[in-house]
Amino acid sequence: MQKGALVYEGKAKQLFLTPDPEVLYVQYKNSATAFNGEKKEEIEGKAQLNNQITALLFERLKEQGIPSHFIEQLSPTEQLVRKVDIIPLEVVVRNIAAGSLAKRLGFDEGQPLKQPLVEFYYKDDALGDPLLTDAHIALLELVSESEKQSLEHLARQINTALQEIFVSIGVTLVDFKVEFGRTADGEILLADEISPDTCRLWDKETNQKLDKDVFRRNLGNLTDGYSIILSRLGGNSQ
Amino acid sequence: MQKGALVYEGKAKQLFLTPDPEVLYVQYKNSATAFNGEKKEEIEGKAQLNNQITALLFERLKEQGIPSHFIEQLSPTEQLVRKVDIIPLEVVVRNIAAGSLAKRLGFDEGQPLKQPLVEFYYKDDALGDPLLTDAHIALLELVSESEKQSLEHLARQINTALQEIFVSIGVTLVDFKVEFGRTADGEILLADEISPDTCRLWDKETNQKLDKDVFRRNLGNLTDGYSIILSRLGGNSQ
């Protein structure tokens, strides 16, 4: 599939047109960013790790019946996806308290939650991706009540499927963020990426962080953990 | 009623025991605080304004069928209330975007909301009173689902009653915060205070701020606006 004009450049990926108006070409980038873009670095090898991890996970999710934008991996750093209108909600699922939740509600990091928690954040860099209540979502008219319920239901299904995948490779899925979009005919698809940039992943034995917190908190070499995730998922980093 | 031992000193009020274990003696203070106690000042006359405004409003709300802790005003700065176990939720109702909502969601201050918005914040100074979603409230087990619905219903009733009161005195009720508590036998009562410390009140003609934003934003003499509210409500400041 031919790579057309760049249509959007984000913090982690570039999107290009293809001859098919319903298909986009995604080029993963080596940039790592945190704190709403305040901390930024180029990290050799990150693009190919996240592209391949996302491709593997979206394939596994498809086998579990989760509809997504993923079409196929094209190269170590590129994949084809269905173009969607991204719903400006970051849907976060948490199994264990960490990060902003721990800070916000006073939980100890690492404390398991009684049940998975689903949160919605407004995907808006200028506002710093604020947490939204159901009433805020209704006020902003970002999705209908029934769409919001679909998103929450899908997010919980994805959590169950991902937990199964990660537990089988000795990794604890602490939390993750997903984005959804609408196709031209209104279908809701899982979109964007699922990678150590968008999940908290802890080694089950050692509790070693295998995710972007290594970058956020300056804990060492970021790609070490990402490589462990990719290789345990059965991929091979080059 | 005799004033017994001090049982709690907050930022705006002191609570004292009385001979009746179900009754507390509330002494309003002249302190003004903002930004979770970071900004602080003594303001002559504030205690008597807030005590009297709260007393007048709670009496009017009682006439409208809103159950509250209020028993009677004892002096310009003191009132008797029923002792409750405060539910650690600050329930905020907003009719017009202002303050943290405007900042958080990118609304212009002064923009009317399509419908009144109810928000819950965790009353916890150490955590900075964070916004809570319904899922957070369930996780923290602060109230049951049906209690939460009662709180929201009561808050909306209070909003309707307060809007009627304020509109009749030429004041726009922008937003307000209330607290609720449980009596020994489990009844939920409106508690704490309703005053220009806990509401945003704008003059309907001039848009002059008649509330604590004058202190938060250094806009002039705080008690000028509070005195206007008290006298328009039919009270007289001494």
Ligand SMILES: Nc1ncnc2c1ncn2[C@@H]1O[C@H](COP(=O)(O)OP(=O)(O)O)[C@@H](O)[C@H]1O
């Ligand atoms: N299938 C898709 N169709 C259209 N846009 C998508 C799709 N999947 C992801 N996106 C969007 O691509 C953009 C680029 O990704 P990224 O670099 O992560 O951006 P950001 O800096 O906004 O997080 C994001 O805005 C994301 O929502």
Ligand SMILES: Nc1ncnc2c1ncn2[C@@H]1O[C@H](COP(=O)(O)OP(=O)(O)O)[C@@H](O)[C@H]1O
């Ligand atoms: N009827 C009541 N019974 C018991 N406590 C109450 C009652 N009404 C209000 N309170 C509590 O009294 C305390 C003192 O008020 P305030 O000075 O405003 O405190 P704060 O600094 O916590 O806001 C608050 O914790 C408030 O929740």
Ligand SMILES: [Mg+2]
């Ligand atoms: Mg992104």
Ligand SMILES: [Mg+2]
């Ligand atoms: Mg208070």
